[in-house]
Amino acid sequence: MTTTLPELVRDRDGDHVALTVDGDRSLSVGEWLRESEDLARRLPPGRIALLFDDWIGYAIAELAVRMAGGTVVGLSPKLPARTLRSRLARCEAAGLLHGPEVRPPATGFAGWTATPETLRKGAGTAGGPPDDLAEILFTSGTTGGAKPVAVSLANLTFGHEGRGRLFNGIDGVLAAVPVGTNAGHSAMMTAMTAPATVHVLSGLDPETVARMIEKLRVPMAIVPPSIVTRMVAYGWHERHDLSGLRALMLGSAPVPMATVSRLAQALPETRIVIGYGSTEAAPAFVNRPVDSMEEHLGGPSGGTELMIHGDDGPLPAGRLGEICLRSEAPQRSYFRDPRATARVFRDGWTHMGDLGHVDEEGRLHFFDRAVDVITVDDRTISSTKVQHALHWHPEVVEAAAFGDAKGVCAAVVLRSPVPEKELHRVAAERLESHERPARIVVVDELPRGPIGKIRKGLLRRRLAVR
Structure with a gap:
């Protein structure tokens, strides 16, 4: 039987600080449980969308929805009202729980809307039909319309013991990722299951990220390529002391090797790791520690398989084709979209929509997004x-x-x-x-x-x- 996230959190030390925001506000495991349990008692089941600009508010609401037996629909507060309405309808959300600091769509949503403070049990908060989904997350929509990805509990919690081991000996990790996204939910899973304190930020401009790495003296940071590229270009990695980093994870897209080279020169004692994955493929992942300036993404992580697919099936080393990843976890799918699901999720493999090849050593060489x-x-x-x-x-x-x-x-x-x-x-x-x-x-x-x-x-x- 699959362990639930509330069960995983309840097994932890209540005094452990699971999450901090900007190094100023913190949330211990005990506080997280108490606040979420109080909110969960007032929540109906069903698919509930979360719209928060505040990380701690989002964390409490996310765990509360899971305690109430519901499905979390992650939304970014950066989205315009029209897009929010469209996503709420597409996911058939029963309700929208939002922070007091954000404004929900004024019209066009048939479900209930409330903040944790105004939510009252049974006061217009009808539940939706139960399902076996833990969450629905939207893709970035870089090359087309953003698609809702359905995530089962078994997929979400798969390998959580390994997640904990990954952070053994690390007392803190900074995740420079936006709230309400797939990357944000990965940070939240780490906060729920790993022994390290997860540090998140309300501002994600490159200078702020560099300044907070220096201020917090975290031994590990996870920074998206778009942020680290601009950080290095403007020299923020040299104006701030980042030498406390033992590990710097760059993912989950290709990073210019010019950026990596300058980082390696400035941080000779830091282990730099490049990662590659997607919302659809998780937890399958490819990564490499940077020990040279060769242009490749490394090999599959533990439990991940890598294949290059051509018109007639798998391709040998050196041949360009579509990158496919597969893991032992139950596969994800596109919510209520069987045609798109059949196109991307096939025979256990997730077709990434990216082109590349594998060399004789099994290392992935990224070529390009197929549409680019x-x-x-x-x-x-x-x-x-x-x-x-x-x-x-x-x-x-x-x-x-x-x-x-x-x-x-x-x-x-x-x-x-x-x-x-x-x-x-x-x-x-x-x-x-x-x-x-x-x-x-x-x-x-x-x-x-x-x-x-x-x-x-x-x-x-x-x-x-x-």
């Missing part, structure tokens, strides 16, 4: 490779590449002005002639979605008129 691949004169070009090449110029903060009528186009954000010919020179040093950008456009910023992912389609449309 650039084709010029029938030749396939990796937009990721173009972007990463441009990052070797010290003034490049961010880069995004895509194809247009002229060939390869790259947009860059610069720390200070640089002649365009300098950028073309750096690209030429690391790219084949057919991969080099025909034009490089300097922009003030790259368009991003609500949780920070670059929106290449919007960028392409904006630059088409320039």
Whole structure:
């Protein structure tokens, strides 16, 4: 029988500090249980969406929903009202529990809405039908509409003993991730099950993350590539003392090796690990400790299988195809979308929508998101490779590449002005002639979605008129 999350939390030392926010506010296991039990007594069962800007409020509400036998629907407070309404309807949420600091959609949601303070048992809070889901999380929607991923309890708690062992000897880990997302829920699972205190932040700009690593003196930090790339580009990793880090996890997307190289030079005693995974594939994961500047993502983690899939099935080493991951955990699915589920989740494998190859040593080499691949004169070009090449110029903060009528186009954000010919020179040093950008456009910023992912389609449309 699968152990529930409330059972896992109740087995822990009540005095242990499970979660801290900005290093100022904390939540012990005992406080977490008491606050969640009080809230759970007033909650109906069913699918309940959570919309909080405050981590502690979210943590209490999440555990309370699980105690009440409900399903958590994670929502980011960064989402516009129209998107919130759409997601609430798509997940058939019975109710919306939100923090006093956020404004729920004023119209268009048929379920009940309340804060933990205003919630009263039976006061218009009808429950929904029970199901066997622990939570529903939305994908980032980087390359299309965000999709709801259904997560069973067995999937969510799979390997929780290993999660605890991962943090043995670590008294604190900073997770620079947004609340209400898949990464945020992973941080919450760590807070519920691991011996380390999880530190989260209300602000995720690169300077704040670097400053808080210094302030908290945490031995381990988990930082998304988009944040660490900008942190290094602006030199925040050198202006703040990050030497207390014993381990720095960068995931779960490819990181420019220029960024990794500068981090390794500044933090020679820190073990840097690159990770790769997705909301759909969890807990399957690929990772590597950085011991060289070779361009690869490493091999599958314990309990994970890796395959490269072609039109006719698995491909041998060296052949480019779709990256697929599989774990021993029960597989996830797309909520109420059997067609999309059948397309992505097949025979236990999760098809990642990314292209790559495996070398003779079993290491994964990422090529590109399938939808981001650039084709010029029938030749396939990796937009990721173009972007990463441009990052070797010290003034490049961010880069995004895509194809247009002229060939390869790259947009860059610069720390200070640089002649365009300098950028073309750096690209030429690391790219084949057919991969080099025909034009490089300097922009003030790259368009991003609500949780920070670059929106290449919007960028392409904006630059088409320039």
